[in-house]
Amino acid sequence: MAIRTGKQYLEAIAEGRDIRIDGEKINNVVTDPRFSGGAQTMAMIFDLQHRKDLIDKMTYVEDGERYGLSHKAPTNAEELEARKQMFKIWSDASCGTFGRSPDYMNVYLMAMNAAADQFGEYAPNVRSYYKYIRDNDLSMTHTLVNPQVDRSKPVEQQDKDLAAKIVKTTDEGIVINGARMVSTLSAYADEILVVPSGIIKNNQEAFPYAFAFGIQGDAPGVIHVSRPSVVHQNAGHPMDYPMSGRFDETDAMIIFDNVLVPWERVFSHGDVDMCNEFYKRTNIGAHILDQSTVRSLAKAEFYRDLAFTITDSTKTDGFINVQNMMAELMTSVEIIRSIIVAAHAEAKLVNGVWSPNAAPYASLRLLYPDMYQRMCEIIRTVGAGGLVAVPSYAEFDSDDTKDFVNKYFESANGSSKSRTKLFRLAYDASISSFAGRQQLYERYYSGDPVRAAAIMYNMADKEPNKQRIWDFLDDYEKSL
Ligand SMILES: Cc1cc2nc3c(=O)[nH]c(=O)nc-3n(C[C@H](O)[C@H](O)[C@H](O)COP(=O)(O)OP(=O)(O)OC[C@H]3O[C@@H](n4cnc5c(N)ncnc54)[C@H](O)[C@@H]3O)c2cc1C
Secondary structure (H helix, E strand, O other): OOOOOHHHHHHHHOOOOEEEEOOEEEOOOOOOOOOHHHHHHHHHHHHHOOOOOOHHHHEEEEOOEEEEHHHOOOOOHHHHHHHHHHHHHHHHHOOOOOOOOOHHHHHHHHHHHHOHHHHHHHHHHHHHHHHHHHHHOOOEEEEOEOOOOOOOOOHHHOOOOOEOEEEEEOOOEEEEEEEEEEEEOOOOOOEEEEOOOOOOOOOHHHHHHOEEEEEEOOOOOEEEEEOOOOOOOOOOOHHHOOOHHHHOOOEEEEEEEEEEEEHHHEEEEOOHHHHHOHHHHHOHHHHHHHHHHHHHHHHHHHHHHHHHHHHHHOOOOOOHHHHHHHHHHHHHHHHHHHHHHHHHHOOEEEOOEEEOOHHHHHHHHHHHHHHHHHHHHHHHHHHHHHHOOOOOHHHHHOOOOHHHHHHHOOEOOEOHHHHHHHHHHHHHHHOOHHHHHHHHHHHHOOOOHHHHHHHHHHHOOOHHHHHHHHHHHHHHHHHO
């Protein structure tokens, strides 16, 4: 069976990678308390593929072998819809907070494979890498952006030579030295795709930065410099942090310390045009946005449902201002749902893949960061002082305190325990470090929305729009 169980996944990632965190060097993310919750969530995600009631929704069979459905290139509307349902199951499992569940990168690589011819002499490498990932059900992260040193200059003109680049070409492959940011999930991913993002100038100095390849997360010289964990290390009880404890997917800067990338793992090399047109030629955007919009829907539904539950518990749901906020959350869900319907209704074959229209998704990509900030704000507004006037769940086990907390923390319609559980969840979803990082993630996970908006504007053919205004005025003038 080509689909892995959670146990097989954990065994594969348990040891080997070089992770630096809090001044320590660690290599086992399964046992380290800063990483173990996320690793278990990844394992749970893999296990969902094996559940009897889900296996046919999460996987497909080809030549007698079963594979994860996100590896499959949809060829018609039904297959695209089936893939959407698969995305939704994985997204719901983390309430939409695990941005890089493996389906995100699986569809990325699927689109690369469908456009393999575009990679010229490296096309066979793209095809065999896709097959390798699919057949072994491996998880991937990617890293696209050069370090944030001096954004006023292109990479080849930086005063400080820090960005990852090709420093040597040998018979065995290319040697990469330098850093890339950010790599979400790198602590848990089997593989890292190192792919282009910004425009590379067509000059000799810029050529070392023109590449695309895939490398194992534990390859010699690959160093993951992790941000400090958002997992609370001194929590009185796991119920105090029901999200951070499990759904921190981690972020890291990846340092390539003279890493040899064998030729068979190279997808592009010294081809500036290919790097600059990477996304246009492969149509990757339509597919990753398909996944991330379904995930955004799962997240919006979760925040809506959380707000309903909080306002029911405090009996504030009868107030018109509160009802307005609930309606705002419902509207967000409906907008996202409608955008998915529109993108699927306008799908077409691109590179042989039934691909959603990326335009509605690109619009949501610009709206969603503020929409999500507002979801968190509404939870904070309706939760109010209750978000901090709840104890640790551990107090219910304390002989000294349990009588007090059982009495004084009740809600209108529930026990102190249920209210404490609910408000700790609301805290974790809206105020904690985890929630702060989630808000940052939604703004930047697929690039800078400010530049994306400018690109959207600059790429549009605006002549018909302007002409229509002049025609309107001219017609009226003529009719006078
Ligand atoms: C939580 C999180 C997870 C991420 N995960 C991944 C991942 O898994 N893989 C990956 O490859 N990347 C990931 N990213 C990185 C993401 O791609 C970048 O954050 C994004 O492209 C923006 O680049 P930057 O962070 O370097 O910001 P900068 O480019 O430094 O921008 C900072 C600010 O300056 C402005 N600015 C900078 N340059 C310009 C310009 N030329 N014109 C106008 N305004 C400008 C921006 O609008 C912004 O306000 C992640 C980011 C975050 C925050």
